[in-house]
Amino acid sequence: MSDTQVVDLEQIDLSITGMTCSSCVGRVEKSLNEVPGAKASVNxxxxxxHILIPRGANP
Known part of the structure; x- marks a missing residue:
């Protein structure tokens, strides 16, 4: 038997302006990932x- 928990995720895609380097990407990604349950990827x-967050979460 598995103890795997299924979580309903919501996908959020944001447009972000003003980033000029990988350091900017790192800072934005770090901030987004500080939201409890969020998994963010910045390009x-x-x-x-691109952010995945549990449905119903209140960021």
């Missing part, structure tokens, strides 16, 4: 962030 080339 400098597309000026965007």
């Amino acid at each position: 400098l080339a597309t000026d965007s962030a």
